[in-house]
Amino acid sequence: MTVNDGFSRSEGSIAEGExxxxxxxxxxxxxxxxxxxxxxxxxxxxxxxxxxxxxxxxSDEARALLTRGGPISGDGS
Numbered sequence: 001m002t003v004n005d006g007f008s009r010s011e012g013s014i015a016e017g018e019x020x021x022x023x024x025x026x027x028x029x030x031x032x033x034x035x036x037x038x039x040x041x042x043x044x045x046x047x048x049x050x051x052x053x054x055x056x057x058x059s060d061e062a063r064a065l066l067t068r069g070g071p072i073s074g075d076g077s
Contacts, residue, residue: 021031036039039052060067 021028030040034051034053039050042049042051
């Protein structure tokens with residue numbers, strides 16, 4: 001990251017578990033790529049990491065599936 005990307009480790013946002021993506025810069029480009037693809041493999045020289053994106057909001061249909069528990073039956077219900 002460069003200073004122009006609008007992200008600073010001193011902001012403390014990582015410790016809080018949330019990062020605000022700036023409107024422009026490399027971080028925005030990465031986020032847009034991730035949003036479009038759904039997942040991206042990142043190689044930082046020391047290892048490879050799979051980064052996946054998902055919305056914080058869970059739909060009512062997904063919530064019903066998750067709270068129902070157990071396997072999905074053959075008829076999809």
